[in-house]
Amino acid sequence: MIATVYFQNIREEIISNLRKANCNIKVAVAWLTDEDIIRTLSQKREAGLEVEIVISDSKENFKNTNKLKDFIRHGGKLFITTPKFLHHKFCIIDDSVIINGSYNWSYSARTNEENIMVFVLDKMLPEDANLISRFSAKHKFFCDKISQHILDMASLNAFRNNPRDASIALSQLDEHEITLRQEFESSVEHSFNQALAAKIPISHLLLNRMKSDGGGVDFVKRILHDEINSGDMKSGFRKLEEVIPHRVDLSLEYLVSRPKFESLFSKEEVDFCKKQMKKYNL
Numbered sequence: 001m002i003a004t005v006y007f008q009n010i011r012e013e014i015i016s017n018l019r020k021a022n023c024n025i026k027v028a029v030a031w032l033t034d035e036d037i038i039r040t041l042s043q044k045r046e047a048g049l050e051v052e053i054v055i056s057d058s059k060e061n062f063k064n065t066n067k068l069k070d071f072i073r074h075g076g077k078l079f080i081t082t083p084k085f086l087h088h089k090f091c092i093i094d095d096s097v098i099i100n101g102s103y104n105w106s107y108s109a110r111t112n113e114e115n116i117m118v119f120v121l122d123k124m125l126p127e128d129a130n131l132i133s134r135f136s137a138k139h140k141f142f143c144d145k146i147s148q149h150i151l152d153m154a155s156l157n158a159f160r161n162n163p164r165d166a167s168i169a170l171s172q173l174d175e176h177e178i179t180l181r182q183e184f185e186s187s188v189e190h191s192f193n194q195a196l197a198a199k200i201p202i203s204h205l206l207l208n209r210m211k212s213d214g215g216g217v218d219f220v221k222r223i224l225h226d227e228i229n230s231g232d233m234k235s236g237f238r239k240l241e242e243v244i245p246h247r248v249d250l251s252l253e254y255l256v257s258r259p260k261f262e263s264l265f266s267k268e269e270v271d272f273c274k275k276q277m278k279k280y281n282l
Contacts, residue, residue: 001128002120010103010116015040017093017118024050026092026139030085031060031104038067045076052077054142056086059163060106065156072150079147080159086142089116092135096121100135177264184261185216191250198247200239217264220252224269227253233276241280248280257282 006013011034018025018040025044032038032055045051053071055061057080061068072078090100101116103109121128143149150156188210195202210219227233233241233253240247248254256265257273265273 004118006116010114011110014099017097017099021049021093023094026052028054028088028090028139028142029105030056030087031058031106033060033106035067037105038071042071042074045074052143054079054081054147057082057159057164059165062160062163065160068156069153078150079143080150081142081147084146090135095132096123098135180264181217184264187255188216195250200243202236202239223252228272246280249282
């Protein structure tokens with residue numbers, strides 16, 4: 001493997017590598033608005049190469065679709081991901097060169113602080129072959145599973161007429177996550193105080209550790225990781241379990257099992273907690 005990083009003249013480096021392609025090009029980028037890059041991809045398709053492009057459904061991609069329409073007319077394969085937002089920026093050329101980095105294939109990216117890495121790979125080397133395979137599999141997943149294949153102008157126009165404002169959507173997701181994490185921490189603190197009021201001897205150190213050790217979600221994730229791997233519940237849970245009647249409804253595991261907070265945790269973590277709560281009909 002030969003790896004080179006670029007912080008300047010990134011656009012020119014991308015176009016240069018695309019022009020060297022001999023067999024196929026697979027692109028997955030969030031924003032593709034640079035018409036010179038799209039034109040280069042169309043020219044490669046005209047020359048007989050297989051060219052597959054995956055882009056996000058963000059509105060910026062559809063303000064001027066003329067060059068994308070040319071690409072489709074020349075037989076290029078265009079895919080638009082939905083509903084998940086595609087934020088990747090990678091390209092595979094001839095199954096031997098990978099371009100990856102922060103740079104979107106857009107005009108605005110030229111004025112940003114950006115980077116790309118260009119990897120020239122040897123498919124005979126296992127580690128290089130594995131890297132190519134993983135990027136190719138991800139690209140295929142986008143095309144086959146979470147994208148709409150744009151076969152005609154009408155399909156492309158449908159996205160142009162009903163665009164997604166990705167920046168607003170992503171901001172809303174961040175705000176929702178922040179709020180939900182705060183609510184989770186408040187719920188942990190409320191359960192802790194209820195346990196103390198019920199004279200259940202939960203350590204006062206728990207809340208302090210939670211606040212100083214990565215926040216509520218990450219703190220609980222570490223607890224769950226230990227419980228899942230060891231098969232033993234932590235002492236705090238045991239104390240809530242031992243009182244009569246039990247108060248495992250005040251446990252961290254109970255909160256994780258609640259639908260409201262499921263999105264903060266992995267499926268394995270949620271399933272583990274639900275399994276524990278089922279033992280107590282919760």
